[in-house]
Amino acid sequence: MNRFADCVAVVTGAGSGIGKAAAERLANEGAKVILVGRTKSKLEQAAREINDTKKIPAAEIFPADVTDEEDLAELTQYIEEQYGDFHILINNAGGSSNGKLLEMDEAEWDQIQSVNLKSVFLSAKVLGGFMAKGAARTRGDDNRAIVNVASLSGHQAGAHIPHYSAAKAGVINLTKSLALEFAQYGIRVNSVSPGFIETPLTEQGLQNDKFVKAIERNTALQRVGKAEEIANIIAFVASGEASYMTGSDVLVDGGWLIK
Numbered sequence: 054m055n056r057f058a059d060c061v062a063v064v065t066g067a068g069s070g071i072g073k074a075a076a077e078r079l080a081n082e083g084a085k086v087i088l089v090g091r092t093k094s095k096l097e098q099a100a101r102e103i104n105d106t107k108k109i110p111a112a113e114i115f116p117a118d119v120t121d122e123e124d125l126a127e128l129t130q131y132i133e134e135q136y137g138d139f140h141i142l143i144n145n146a147g148g149s150s151n152g153k154l155l156e157m158d159e160a161e162w163d164q165i166q167s168v169n170l171k172s173v174f175l176s177a178k179v180l181g182g183f184m185a186k187g188a189a190r191t192r193g194d195d196n197r198a199i200v201n202v203a204s205l206s207g208h209q210a211g212a213h214i215p216h217y218s219a220a221k222a223g224v225i226n227l228t229k230s231l232a233l234e235f236a237q238y239g240i241r242v243n244s245v246s247p248g249f250i251e252t253p254l255t256e257q258g259l260q261n262d263k264f265v266k267a268i269e270r271n272t273a274l275q276r277v278g279k280a281e282e283i284a285n286i287i288a289f290v291a292s293g294e295a296s297y298m299t300g301s302d303v304l305v306d307g308g309w310l311i312k
Contacts, residue, residue, distance in 0.1 A: 056292040057084035060196070061132070061139035063180060064088055065119045065172065066146035068095030070252030071202060074284035075143050077103050080111035082288065084141065088114045089128065119146045119172040125179040132180075138187035140195060141291050142180050144173045145202040149217040149254060162216045169220035170227070173201050177231050177242075185238040193239030196293040201228050202283075205248040205306045221246070225302050232300030241299040243290045248306025250278040273308025 062079045066072035067088035080086045080103050088096045096114035103112040115131060117124040132139050147169045150161060181199055188197055206214060207221030228244040235242050249255060249268045258264050259277065269275045286305050289295055304310065 055083045056288070056294065057082045057141065060084045060141055061136045062086045062141035062143065062291075063128070063132070063139060064143040064145060065176060066090055066202075068092050068099050070254065071247065071250065071280045071283045071287075072143070072145035073099045074280035075145060075287045076112060078281070078284040078288045079141065079143075079291070080107070082292075084111065085136070086112045087128075087132070087139075088112055089117050089119065090114075090146065091116065091118050119144075119176055120167045122175050122179060125175055129179055129183045133183065138190075139180075139184060140187075140197050142176065142184065142199045143202070143287060143291065144176050144199065146172045147202065147204075147221075147254075149214055151213045152216075153213060154215045157216065165216040166220050166223075169217065170223045173224055173227055177227075177235075181231070181235060181240070184240060185235065188238040188240055196296065197238070197240045198291045198295075199231065199235065199240060199242040200287050200291050201231075201242070201244040202287070203228070203244040203246040203302060205246055205304065205309060207246055207302075208304060209310060228302065229300045236299060241295070243295070243298060243300065244302045245283065245286050245290060246302055246304045246306070247283045248272065248278060248304075248309045250280055250283055252280055271309060271312050272306070273312055276307065278305070278307055 062084040064076040067076045068090040076086045090096050093116045100112040100114050104110040117128050201224050203224040204221040206218040207225045210218040232242040
C-alpha cells in the first residue's frame with residue numbers, strides 16, 4: 054500500500070513506542086514524516102532506523118516541546134519554509150506517573166494535564182490552524198487528518214492515575230470538538246485509545262509477572278498489545294480509507310472493556 058504518497062506528516066512523541074511505530078508506518082506508505090519530541094537523541098535514532106530501510110530518506114526530526122506554543126510556531130514555520138503545507142498530524146506525545154489524588158501535589162497534576170491534554174490543544178491550534186490554511190488553498194481535494202492518541206484510561210479510570218485518566222478522557226472529548234470545528238476545512242479529527250501496549254511508558258509495569266498475568270486474565274485476547282498494532286489503526290484512521298470518519302474514538306484494547 055502507498056496510502057500517503059505525496060503527504061507530509063507530523064508525529065509528536067515520535068522518539069519511541071507508539072509514536073515511533075506510527076511514524077515508521079506512515080513513512081513505509083509513502084509519507085514524508087517529521088518526528089517531533091523533546092529528546093533529540095531518541096528522535097535521531099528513530100529517524101535513522103526508518104531511513105536505513107529506504108533509498109530516499111523519508112524521516113527527519115524537529116526537537117520541540119509540544120506544550121510550548123512558541124516551539125510549535127517554530128515547527129510550523131519550518132514546515133511552511135520546507136514544504137509549504139502538510140496533511141497528517143498524529144498527536145501522540147504523553148506521559149504518566151502513579152499517585153493517589155489525596156497525596157498528589159498541584160505541580161504533578163498540572164504536568165500530566167499539560168503533556169497529555171494541553172499538548173493536543175496547542176498542536177491542533179497551531180499546526181492544525183496551518184493545515185486548515187493549506188486545505189483552503191486545495192479546496193479540500195486531498196486527504197487531511199488529525200489523529201489524537203488517547204487511552205483505555207480515558208474510558209475506564211485506572212488505579213492511581215487519576216490525572217492521566219482525566220487527561221485522556223479530555224482528549225477523547227476534545228477530539229469531538231475539534232472534529233466539529235475542522236470539518237469545514239475538510240480535515241477529519243479522530244482519536245485512538247490503546248489498551249495495555251508494550252511501550253517505554255508501560256515497560257516497568259510489564260516487568261512485574263503478576264501485572265502481566267492480570268492483563269492477560271482480564272483481556273479477551275489474553276495478551277499485551279504491540280506498538281505496531283496501534284500504528285496500524287492510526288494509519289487507517291489517518292488515511293483516505295477512513296474518509297467518512299470524524300469525531301470518533303477507536304478503542305484498541307484487546308477486549309479489556311468487554312470482559
